[in-house]
Amino acid sequence: MKKLIGPFSQILTMENLSLSGSLSDDQLKIITNGGVIIEGEKIIKTGHFNDLRKEVSDIIEISSSKVLLPGFIDSHTHICYSGDRSSEFSKRNSGIPYQKILEEGGGIHNTMKATAEATDDELINSTLSRLDRHFSEGVTTCEIKSGYGSTIENELRLLRIINKIKKIHHSDVIPTCLAAHVKPMDFESNEVYLDSIINDVIPHLRKENLSNRIDIFTEEKAFSVDESTRYLNKLSKMFDITVHANQFSSGAVKVGVDVGARSVDHLEIINDEEIEYLSRSDTSGVILPGCSIGLGLPFAPIRKLLDNNCKISIATDWNPGSAPMGDLLTQCSMLSSFEKLSSAEIFSSITFRAAYSLGLSDRGKISPGMIADFITFDSSDYREILYNQGKMKPSLKCKRGKIYN
């Protein structure tokens, strides 16, 4: 049954915009006094509301001014965890180095321990409540990584829990296997640990349909460029690859591009040669402003990456250690001021460009044939959304054709 929704003051369709490079606001295709016809889970047609109402009898009429845009896509999160790292945040801000906190058993090991001690129900409920908050802030598709398992068995448990959550929650959840996050304490070397992931985790991903995405944290203190390359070469023909790359040092962008990764995420430390290498590839760069804010470090050079024609999206990196905020719109708004990004660049990077970084082509635009995922803000001008720096929340959310107020 077809339904018409509208009229909307503005529909930001995000159509006809390039997948790479810089964008200006005058390139945005905006339908004023627009309507959207949906049928089931899909968008059938868009256009001027008064024209469309002649075609459809079932109409959901909107009374106040609203701007409509595609539901946001967060392509990088670690929200399946237990525990709290507020004391560590406070310690770091008092000048204690993370390395010292880590050596004393804090940091990521703290989260691994708390996650291991939590029951399945506790983990499911805390992750669901984070997803609920994300959805209320406009995120309709959310990637969730494993990675806080202290053992192989715990890592599999997290992947199974994320898949349970995927079945329960109305958001679309994209599970990613980040078993190669950091070597758990009990393993003697990185090599031994990576081998046991290959032998004891990977076969279950296919058998139990847990994930078709593999991630690795490539960094001197996690897994080296050589270790990452060997690991990913064994998996890149069977799985989509994404890499935690260039957060504190150069090198991993090339690893990701060379294995044909969907995305290389972080990029705070990236040299001109790597920017050039990335821009010539099909791999998307993912910028994580929430992590820079959490750690008090400079943002990745997103302006420069866009000006050099890279494919770029933005995600929260929501995690208990370095990026506890998890508010995509607030982070985007801050990034737009500091890095001088247009609204077109920001909204592209959390809609169709973010979809691309996940290998999804069925969302991120208000276009016929796309999944009916969209959100509205109570305003008559889309520019007010970023101007309000995250304080303006979506008033209406439509997920796969179902409306949530």
Ligand SMILES: [Zn+2]
């Ligand atoms: Zn991350």
